[in-house]
Amino acid sequence: MGKLYRPTRAIIELDAIAHNLAIIKKAAGDVRMIAVVKANGYGHGAEAVARQALKSGAALLAVATPDEALELRGQGIDADILVMGASPVSFIPVAVEHNVILTAYSADWVRQARNAASGDVRIHLKVDTGMGRLGIQPEETEEVLAMLRRSPFHLEGVFTHFATADEADSDLLNRQGERFTAVLKHTGTGLLIHAANSAAALLHPEFAFNAVRAGIAMYGIAPSAYVESELKSPLKPAMSLSTELVHVKKLPAGSTVSYGATYVTEKDEWIGTLPIGYADGLLRGLQGQEVLIRGKRVPIIGRICMDQCMVRLQQEMPAGEPVQLLGVQGGEQIRAEEWARCLETIPYEIPCMLTARVPRFLR
Numbered sequence: 384m385g386k387l388y389r390p391t392r393a394i395i396e397l398d399a400i401a402h403n404l405a406i407i408k409k410a411a412g413d414v415r416m417i418a419v420v421k422a423n424g425y426g427h428g429a430e431a432v433a434r435q436a437l438k439s440g441a442a443l444l445a446v447a448t449p450d451e452a453l454e455l456r457g458q459g460i461d462a463d464i465l466v467m468g469a470s471p472v473s474f475i476p477v478a479v480e481h482n483v484i485l486t487a488y489s490a491d492w493v494r495q496a497r498n499a500a501s502g503d504v505r506i507h508l509k510v511d512t513g514m515g516r517l518g519i520q521p522e523e524t525e526e527v528l529a530m531l532r533r534s535p536f537h538l539e540g541v542f543t544h545f546a547t548a549d550e551a552d553s554d555l556l557n558r559q560g561e562r563f564t565a566v567l568k569h570t571g572t573g574l575l576i577h578a579a580n581s582a583a584a585l586l587h588p589e590f591a592f593n594a595v596r597a598g599i600a601m602y603g604i605a606p607s608a609y610v611e612s613e614l615k616s617p618l619k620p621a622m623s624l625s626t627e628l629v630h631v632k633k634l635p636a637g638s639t640v641s642y643g644a645t646y647v648t649e650k651d652e653w654i655g656t657l658p659i660g661y662a663d664g665l666l667r668g669l670q671g672q673e674v675l676i677r678g679k680r681v682p683i684i685g686r687i688c689m690d691q692c693m694v695r696l697q698q699e700m701p702a703g704e705p706v707q708l709l710g711v712q713g714g715e716q717i718r719a720e721e722w723a724r725c726l727e728t729i730p731y732e733i734p735c736m737l738t739a740r741v742p743r744f745l746r
């Protein structure tokens with residue numbers, strides 16, 4: 384990456400990825416780890432996270448789309464990669480060429496795919512046990528397995544996905560687990576059997592089967608407040624986001640700040656400008672969110688702009704003063720979970736929403 388002239392950057396701590404995978408592995412037991420690196424590694428950088436996860440013992444990688452798999456292959460990643468989403472039948476020859484594992488997610492897909500396939504097509508069969516997104520219905524299992532046996536597919540795994548593993552109420556989780564266990568009576572041996580996402584891997588080892596698919600927790604973010612409250616060891620956020628003040632001025636009482644002049648200073652106020660805005664992923668809904676300067680919390684005031692935002696300082700400060708938007712500064716910390724509360728969303732969205740304009744530096 385060439386020299387950058389804007390101080391805004393995300394730092395990705397690979398040690399945190401390793402730390403979090405160890406926590407997940409300890410919780411899930413003696414099972415294989417599938418590192419979910421889709422969506423550019425939840426915004427952290429898929430290649431770097433994939434390499435660290437493999438170094439930390441991940442057995443294979445999981446992505447959402449065929450293109451994400453090909454991108455990793457293009458970056459020289461030779462490990463097994465499972466495309467968990469719907470791959471078009473037209474991708475099958477490409478998958479064989481690049482040794483990418485596909486998901487058989489419906490009886491129709493199997494019917495169409497078996498006519499398009501030549502060569503050893505590696506697949507995992509997905510069963511819909513209650514997520515209602517992709518997967519065959521449990522009652523289709525024997526029919527689909529029979530079709531697979533009469534096809535050029537090499538069935539290597541069976542999986543399902545939990546809809547409520549991050550919630551205290553485990554009723555649907557248990558029903559999904561029972562449905563999936565019933566399906567496994569028909570699938571034979573020697574398969575990778577995986578159902579658990581981070582929440583299930585951390586809190587429900589009874590559903591670890593012989594592999595778990597870790598996403599959000601690998602990045603050091605708890606799937607939900609409930610899961611975080613149940614954790615024995617804290618996760619370590621792998622991403623921090625920082626910048627610097629680029630402009631500081633004192634505005635007299637009654638001065639307006641930013642578009643719409645929605646913020647008016649009530650007295651003489653020191654106002655700082657940060658070179659980060661909603662085109663970087665600092666969404667306008669984060670107006671009012673605090674950032675850290677000299678270890679103290681100061682609020683974003685006025686409307687967040689495309690490339691900049693303003694904060695109300697407690698005193699005069701020089702341009703160049705470090706600003707922490709996510710991460711630790713002094714004795715304080717701001718986490719993705721806090722942004723998620725501010726935006727009334729889930730923490731998953733936070734790292735994913737940082738745009739490519741924010742450079743990611745590995746540490």
Ligand SMILES: Cc1ncc(COP(=O)(O)O)c(CNc2conc2O)c1O
Pocket residue numbers: 419467544579580581582596597598599600606731
């Ligand atoms: C099929 C599948 N397996 C595993 C994971 C990892 O889950 P985790 O990040 O909770 O560990 C996901 C995440 N999928 C999504 C997370 O948020 N929206 C999603 O579609 C997934 O879609």
